Amino acid sequence: MAAVGRIKSKLHTRLFQIYKTSEGLQINVALKARLHNQRKILVRLCGFLKYNDQVHNCISINLALRCCRCVSGGSVQETQVSVHQQVNPYKLVETELANLYVEIKQEVITSKHELREIAEYYFDGKGKGFRPMLVMLASKALNFHKTEEEKLLNSQRRVAMIAEMIHTASLIHDDVIDESYIRRGKSSVNNIWKERKAILAGNYLLSVASMALSRIGNKDVVKVLSQTLEDLVRGEFMQLGSKEDENERFKHYFTKTFKKTASLMANSCKALVDDILDFTSCDNVMGKPTAADLSLGLATAPVLFASQEFPELHSMIMRRFRQEGDVERARELVAKSDGVSHTRLMAEQHCKEAVRLLQTLKSSESRRAMECIAYLVLNRQN
Amino acid sequence: MASILSIYYGRTGTFIFRNCDFIRMFTLNYHGFRVSLPSRFVSIFGTSRTSNWTKAVSEAEKLVGYPTSFMSLRCLLSDELSNVAIHIRKLLGTRHPLLKTARGFLDNGKHSLQTRGLVVLLISKAAGPSPNPSGICKEQDMISGIYPNQRSLAEIIEMIHMASLIHKGVVNLEDIQPGDGSRKDMEFGNKLSVLSGDFLLASSCTALAKLNNTKVVEIISKAIGNLMEAEFTALKDKSGNPLLPRNVTCSDWIEQTYLSSGCLLAEGCRAAMELANHSESVKDAAFTFGKNMALAQQMADDIGPFLDHNQGLANISITSAPIIRHVESHQKDIDDRLFNNSEGIEPKQVLKMVKSGSAIQECTELCREYGQRAIHSLDLFSDSDAKTALINIITAVTNEQQLGAR
Numbered sequence: 001m002a003a004v005g006r007i008k009s010k011l012h013t014r015l016f017q018i019y020k021t022s023e024g025l026q027i028n029v030a031l032k033a034r035l036h037n038q039r040k041i042l043v044r045l046c047g048f049l050k051y052n053d054q055v056h057n058c059i060s061i062n063l064a065l066r067c068c069r070c071v072s073g074g075s076v077q078e079t080q081v082s083v084h085q086q087v088n089p090y091k092l093v094e095t096e097l098a099n100l101y102v103e104i105k106q107e108v109i110t111s112k113h114e115l116r117e118i119a120e121y122y123f124d125g126k127g128k129g130f131r132p133m134l135v136m137l138a139s140k141a142l143n144f145h146k147t148e149e150e151k152l153l154n155s156q157r158r159v160a161m162i163a164e165m166i167h168t169a170s171l172i173h174d175d176v177i178d179e180s181y182i183r184r185g186k187s188s189v190n191n192i193w194k195e196r197k198a199i200l201a202g203n204y205l206l207s208v209a210s211m212a213l214s215r216i217g218n219k220d221v222v223k224v225l226s227q228t229l230e231d232l233v234r235g236e237f238m239q240l241g242s243k244e245d246e247n248e249r250f251k252h253y254f255t256k257t258f259k260k261t262a263s264l265m266a267n268s269c270k271a272l273v274d275d276i277l278d279f280t281s282c283d284n285v286m287g288k289p290t291a292a293d294l295s296l297g298l299a300t301a302p303v304l305f306a307s308q309e310f311p312e313l314h315s316m317i318m319r320r321f322r323q324e325g326d327v328e329r330a331r332e333l334v335a336k337s338d339g340v341s342h343t344r345l346m347a348e349q350h351c352k353e354a355v356r357l358l359q360t361l362k363s364s365e366s367r368r369a370m371e372c373i374a375y376l377v378l379n380r381q382n
Numbered sequence: 383m384a385s386i387l388s389i390y391y392g393r394t395g396t397f398i399f400r401n402c403d404f405i406r407m408f409t410l411n412y413h414g415f416r417v418s419l420p421s422r423f424v425s426i427f428g429t430s431r432t433s434n435w436t437k438a439v440s441e442a443e444k445l446v447g448y449p450t451s452f453m454s455l456r457c458l459l460s461d462e463l464s465n466v467a468i469h470i471r472k473l474l475g476t477r478h479p480l481l482k483t484a485r486g487f488l489d490n491g492k493h494s495l496q497t498r499g500l501v502v503l504l505i506s507k508a509a510g511p512s513p514n515p516s517g518i519c520k521e522q523d524m525i526s527g528i529y530p531n532q533r534s535l536a537e538i539i540e541m542i543h544m545a546s547l548i549h550k551g552v553v554n555l556e557d558i559q560p561g562d563g564s565r566k567d568m569e570f571g572n573k574l575s576v577l578s579g580d581f582l583l584a585s586s587c588t589a590l591a592k593l594n595n596t597k598v599v600e601i602i603s604k605a606i607g608n609l610m611e612a613e614f615t616a617l618k619d620k621s622g623n624p625l626l627p628r629n630v631t632c633s634d635w636i637e638q639t640y641l642s643s644g645c646l647l648a649e650g651c652r653a654a655m656e657l658a659n660h661s662e663s664v665k666d667a668a669f670t671f672g673k674n675m676a677l678a679q680q681m682a683d684d685i686g687p688f689l690d691h692n693q694g695l696a697n698i699s700i701t702s703a704p705i706i707r708h709v710e711s712h713q714k715d716i717d718d719r720l721f722n723n724s725e726g727i728e729p730k731q732v733l734k735m736v737k738s739g740s741a742i743q744e745c746t747e748l749c750r751e752y753g754q755r756a757i758h759s760l761d762l763f764s765d766s767d768a769k770t771a772l773i774n775i776i777t778a779v780t781n782e783q784q785l786g787a788r
Contacts, residue, residue, distance in 0.1 A: 226590065227591075
């Protein structure tokens with residue numbers, strides 16, 4: 001046993017034991033609480049570990065996963081949780097990511113000054129580069145699986161770059177559609193250069209990405225990524241019509257999320273389609289509905305879950321929360337319902353599945369980093 | 383779908399009439415309600431000004447075995463675009479450019495009735511079977527002397543053209559004028575424009591990928607990039623309106639024309655050759671043909687309003703070739719009002735100014751020269767009815783303005 005600690009809450013004091021394992025830590029803790037409170041406890045546990053420098057910047061999600069298993073009943077359970085030593089995913093591909101933006105800028109070679117300015121606007125190195133990072137990690141993990149060498153192939157780096165470009169182009173278009181004026185902490189393209197040029201520059205970026213893609217010279221890669229693009233667009237299109245039937249609506253929602261986010265990643269690293277797809281879907285599915293989402297008329301998963309409990313939400317979804325007071329009322333109902341925790345549960349299942357799939361690859365640093373990401377995504381909204 | 387089609391009217395001759403019947407029949411089945419043709423249809427039908435052009439195009443259609451206006455039918459009938467068409471109704475009564483563009487898909491003025499696709503098909507046919515047939519192109523797959531993937535390419539070219547037209551019609555919300563429509567309607571129009579343009583672009587990307595030729599993907603992607611660059615040149619202001627800079631030259635005009643229409647036609651022709659594994663010299667010839675045809679067409683369009691006053695002076699673009707030519711050769715004597723956004727200057731004055739010099743004649747000469755170059759580039763191709771059809775189309779373009787001159 002490595003350590004014993006205790007967490008104090010208002011009512012209980014909990015003991016837990018920490019063991020060191022090859023992959024990180026394992027913690028046993030007795031929990032008796034409603035789901036909601038369990039999460040709080042876990043957050044504290046993380047804080048404790050961090051404080052004791054057991055794990056740097058602890059991402060202890062397995063923890064969360066297990067705890068959510070004992071939702072009902074509320075009996076005392078000895079829960080075993082393992083905390084992985086965190087691998088900072090960005091660290092692993094740091095140099096590659098740093099070069100990425102330089103490479104993108106080399107692709108944007110138009111003589112039209114303003115167009116270049118717009119096209120390069122978001123490649124200031126301040127973006128998270130989540131997608132390219134994932135592509136790179138997946139490539140590395142796969143390469144290691146095959147050759148025992150965690151080296152990135154040139155073509156894989158190109159795919160990462162292209163994924164980032166396509167993603168950025170779609171952001172530019174999305175901001176026009178949603179009329180967002182802030183992106184990544186600065187004025188959005190449509191705010192500065194106005195709608196028309198934003199759209200055209202987005203297209204330009206896409207054409208540059210497509211050119212780079214074709215130069216890789218692999219027909220299948222071209223096919224997969226253009227399919228992605230189509231999925232992205234079809235996803236956007238779904239915003240146009242709300243479907244009548246509620247089950248339909250649910251399915252609709254999932255297709256939409258899949259199409260909007262998952263596809264881009266999934267297709268970027270084909271061999272890992274399922275897991276990556278899963279945990280990125282989590283990303284979108286989770287989270288309480290923000291006022292912004294609702295006022296845009298979007299029904300996120302928690303709202304849809306809540307609507308099973310409170311049927312009055314159906315009609316609000318149908319009119320896309322347009323009536324006065326709809327947004328407030330919807331938020332209220334969602335808060336009352338189990339919508340958010342249901343969604344969490346679902347997201348966690350996805351996440352778990354993703355990690356399970358990752359286990360089929362040989363263990364490498366990149367693989368561990370991807371597992372971390374899965375957890376990160378899940379806990380992002382805490 | 384239905385609402386796009388209901389505003390359909392034609393002006394290029396008999397084949398349109400045939401298509402209309404087809405479309406009417408089709409939409410009736412498709413949505414279960416009737417589409418009526420506007421009465422304008424008949425009158426425009428009777429007064430086609432450019433009969434040579436019409437004849438050249440309808441002859442050519444027979445050769446490729448496909449009415450050109452069907453080129454984009456497949457994507458117009460997709461779920462997504464029919465959905466858009468239903469929503470477009472909400473824009474009726476506003477001045478959102480999407481309305482005009484939607485109308486234009488089916489009748490796009492005298493030159494643009496999906497002739498890009500037609501030209502790609504014709505040049506494919508003129509070039510003949512592949513000299514080096516790989517697994518992808520088999521001679522027995524050819525229909526009317528054209529490979530199936532060359533037909534797909536023609537459709538792709540049309541889709542890309544459509545997408546860029548739609549996206550160019552996105553409105554800057556801060557520039558909305560009182561008569562344009564409410565801000566909300568214009569926002570909605572923008573949303574529809576962005577989505578449907580994106581849809582077309584994405585569809586063309588998947589269709590391109592299916593051609594199984596990365597070289598072609600590269601060529602066409604480059605053309606898309608060029609189309610976008612066209613909106614960021616010195617001849618365009620921030621809302622995409624023509625702008626005349628002081629130091630304008632004819633090469634600016636050539637660049638603008640190449641970027642906004644030449645590249646798609648030229649690269650489209652080149653890609654068609656690429657698909658059939660033709661030699662480098664044939665590819666270059668096809669490219670030269672497309673480029674010069676686009677230049678000749680634009681030149682003819684630009685000269686038109688200066689010669690034929692029926693077209694109305696309002697049609698004169700401030701960046702049309704004769705004006706640029708005149709400004710270039712008379713740098714010092716030009717009215718300052720012409721530059722910047724040309725406010726406070728009467729079209730009549732512009733006309734008078736241009737007519738005082740020799741710009742119109744020079745441009746006519748240039749137009750003929752582009753036509754000649756286009757025809758000349760076909761020397762590499764052996765004689766065929768497809769080649770003749772291409773030559774006829776070029777001749778129709780370059781002769782048109784002489785008609786007006788008389």
